[in-house]
Amino acid sequence: MSSDIKRPSKKPAALLLTNIRQLLTLRGSATGPRRGTDLSNLGIVEDASVFCLNGKIVSVGKTKEAVRDPWIRKNRKKIVEIDCAGKVVLPGFVDSHTHPVFISPRLVDFEKRTTGASYEEIAAAGGGIQSSLRDVRQAGKSQLAEKVLQFLRTIAMQGTTTVEVKSGYGLTLDSELKSLEAIRDAASHWPGTVVSTLLGAHIVPREFRNRRKQYVELVCREMIPQAAKKKLAQFVDVFTERGAFTAGETRKIFDAARNHNLGTRAHVCQLSRTALLELLELDPASFDHLDCVSDADIRYLARRNTIATLVPGANHFLGLRNFPPARKLIDSGVPVALATDFNPGTSPTVSMPFVMSLACTHMKMSPAESIAASTINGAWALGLQDRKGSIEPGKDADLACFDVPDYREIPYWIAANKVVFTVLNGVPVTGCEIAPTGDS
Numbered sequence: 001m002s003s004d005i006k007r008p009s010k011k012p013a014a015l016l017l018t019n020i021r022q023l024l025t026l027r028g029s030a031t032g033p034r035r036g037t038d039l040s041n042l043g044i045v046e047d048a049s050v051f052c053l054n055g056k057i058v059s060v061g062k063t064k065e066a067v068r069d070p071w072i073r074k075n076r077k078k079i080v081e082i083d084c085a086g087k088v089v090l091p092g093f094v095d096s097h098t099h100p101v102f103i104s105p106r107l108v109d110f111e112k113r114t115t116g117a118s119y120e121e122i123a124a125a126g127g128g129i130q131s132s133l134r135d136v137r138q139a140g141k142s143q144l145a146e147k148v149l150q151f152l153r154t155i156a157m158q159g160t161t162t163v164e165v166k167s168g169y170g171l172t173l174d175s176e177l178k179s180l181e182a183i184r185d186a187a188s189h190w191p192g193t194v195v196s197t198l199l200g201a202h203i204v205p206r207e208f209r210n211r212r213k214q215y216v217e218l219v220c221r222e223m224i225p226q227a228a229k230k231k232l233a234q235f236v237d238v239f240t241e242r243g244a245f246t247a248g249e250t251r252k253i254f255d256a257a258r259n260h261n262l263g264t265r266a267h268v269c270q271l272s273r274t275a276l277l278e279l280l281e282l283d284p285a286s287f288d289h290l291d292c293v294s295d296a297d298i299r300y301l302a303r304r305n306t307i308a309t310l311v312p313g314a315n316h317f318l319g320l321r322n323f324p325p326a327r328k329l330i331d332s333g334v335p336v337a338l339a340t341d342f343n344p345g346t347s348p349t350v351s352m353p354f355v356m357s358l359a360c361t362h363m364k365m366s367p368a369e370s371i372a373a374s375t376i377n378g379a380w381a382l383g384l385q386d387r388k389g390s391i392e393p394g395k396d397a398d399l400a401c402f403d404v405p406d407y408r409e410i411p412y413w414i415a416a417n418k419v420v421f422t423v424l425n426g427v428p429v430t431g432c433e434i435a436p437t438g439d440s
């Protein structure tokens with residue numbers, strides 16, 4: 001990493017947020033991800049406070065109770081205090097699906113699409129994922145790490161405190177490992193939480209076009225074992241789609257991941273339908289997209305803890321008329337999460353509030369459902385439900401404060417950023433500085 005990258009700001013030992021107009025605790029999800037009407041239950045406390053010590057949440061309640069607490073009274077001078085009068089505080093967003101390890105935006109593809117070219121037509125003409133491969137293969141690790149760190153800093157300013165980051169624009173053994181190392185290096189300079197995913201099975205790269213079986217073997221026999229051995233990834237993802245990988249190939253890759261104790265997740269049913277039952281048997285953490293999921297698979301998903309992660313930013317950016325069937329999924333009891341799918345080809349947005357806005361307008365999710373899907377169910381999608389996604393004693397101190405008096409304004413103001421500050425594992429951040437506070 002270059003020398004101008006600074007270490008994360010120091011964590012204040014004790015942090016007290018007071019006078020919060022609406023505190024969305026999302027408490028009480030210990031038994032499973034949120035489903036059905038439970039997705040609307042935000043556990044709101046008014047005139048609230050949150051007290052954090054050493055990066056963990058210690059107490060949650062009314063401000064008047066917190067300021068009467070004997071320990072807080074005695075140590076008040078040592079506590080960093082932030083007055084949140086008139087504001088909303090919620091758990092930091094858990095963005096469970098992003099692809100930030102790339103060098104350049106895909107502006108030619110973007111422009112082509114304005115003349116009517118589809119995602120698949122652009123890919124067939126050499127655009128799409130193929131066009132990001134050359135840059136990433138040539139880039140140094142530190143250059144990639146800088147890109148990822150810029151992304152991490154930006155998302156913190158949008159209220160995101162935990163993020164899943166995928167490789168997948170190298171598609172050689174070396175460049176996939178280099179991408180994962182870049183994610184690790186960037187994460188070590190950011191106070192939030194990063195979960196790494198190996199997406200060696202993003203597409204079959206051109207040089208393997210007539211040898212796809214060998215490419216799947218490269219993923220299973222080299223990429224997965226090495227990523228696991230070097231502890232560079234927690235999950236393995238597959239783009240299961242026509243033009244990418246079949247369900248059978250996905251199953252093989254999932255088996256290899258499982259043999260190396262890595263979790264699994266897949267992009268499915270974005271452009272074409274894949275039958276999910278066989279893959280569900282391997283208990284993937286998440287199936288993402290699900291635009292054209294079948295009714296039968298919706299019934300199977302409703303009985304499982306595999307999260308349906310919806311990414312409407314991609315539908316929006318591709319100019320599609322249809323969006324994922326959120327209402328049908330939620331009303332059938334499928335646990336649903338929202339994520340940005342940040343990537344240069346189909347969803348160049350870092351904003352969870354924008355995604356929530358799309359979910360409300362185009363997928364008819366309620367503002368409350370969009371918040372639970374972006375916090376506690378995002379945490380379930382990453383296996384972090386014990387630490388993330390709700391504001392409860394014992395959980396990590398991950399918070400986002402919005403300059404709005406009512407949480408419904410978060411998805412309401414389209415493409416606005418109303419974040420005042422975020423707290424990432426106990427570290428308050430606004431801009432690149434520590435948030436304005438009282439005595440510290």
Ligand SMILES: [Zn+2]
Nearest residue numbers: 097099267341
């Ligand atoms: Zn994706």
